[in-house]
Amino acid sequence: MPENKDSIQKPEAATGQPAPSATGPAPAPQAVPGPEAAAKNQTAQFEEKLAAAKKEAADNYDRYVRAVADLENFRRRTLREKDELRQYAAGRVLEDMFPIIEAISLGIDAAGKPGTDVAHVVEGMTMVLAQLKTTLGNHGLKEINPAPGEKFDPHQEDAITTQPSADIAEGCVLQVFRVGYSLNGRVLRPASVVVSSGKPQDAAESGKQ
Numbered sequence: 431m432p433e434n435k436d437s438i439q440k441p442e443a444a445t446g447q448p449a450p451s452a453t454g455p456a457p458a459p460q461a462v463p464g465p466e467a468a469a470k471n472q473t474a475q476f477e478e479k480l481a482a483a484k485k486e487a488a489d490n491y492d493r494y495v496r497a498v499a500d501l502e503n504f505r506r507r508t509l510r511e512k513d514e515l516r517q518y519a520a521g522r523v524l525e526d527m528f529p530i531i532e533a534i535s536l537g538i539d540a541a542g543k544p545g546t547d548v549a550h551v552v553e554g555m556t557m558v559l560a561q562l563k564t565t566l567g568n569h570g571l572k573e574i575n576p577a578p579g580e581k582f583d584p585h586q587e588d589a590i591t592t593q594p595s596a597d598i599a600e601g602c603v604l605q606v607f608r609v610g611y612s613l614n615g616r617v618l619r620p621a622s623v624v625v626s627s628g629k630p631q632d633a634a635e636s637g638k639q
Contacts, residue, residue: 529561533554533557571611572611573610578603578604578605579597579598585617588621592624593624593626594626595626595628596630607624608621
């Protein structure tokens with residue numbers, strides 16, 4: 431006798447449980463972390479970032495301290511080297527001055543002897559002076575000695591006064607009162623000069639105006 435299809439129950443209907451899968455048991459549902467677990471996770475991440483930031487700050491401070499120390503050492507070394515160079519440069523100049531000092535001493539001794547020809551002494555001192563100028567010139571010293579009629583240069587010369595002149599144009603050097611000097615282009619002492627104010631009549635007319 432054929433069975434009634436309606437009387438045949440499916441396993442899930444009979445037991446109230448879902449039928450097992452042919453491929454294996456169904457995966458268990460994943461647990462959703464609660465608020466407390468999420469807060470702990472955020473705290474751990476924050477602590478890791480804070481530790482990394484502290485380490486980076488400590489490394490930066492260490493590099494800063496080292497850089498300051500290196501800069502101070504460099505400054506001291508530079509000052510020491512500059513002082514040594516200055517002393518060495520002065521030593522070279524003094525070494526070149528020895529022959530001149532000896533020549534001056536010989537000239538003084540010769541001038542003090544009886545019957546010395548003054549003209550010979552003057553000639554010798556003139557040669558010593560030329561030697562001195564040459565030696566100092568080799569070390570960069572140059573005279574500032576403008577010729578009469580040259581344009582007045584306020585960067586290298588000081589005008590101590592002005593005087594009228596029939597031969598020298600206005601604003602030009604009339605007379606050098608004291609020679610100046612420069613060292614490698616840098617003025618050590620400006621020349622003191624008298625500057626022409628132009629022809630006497632021009633000066634008188636300008637005074638009336």
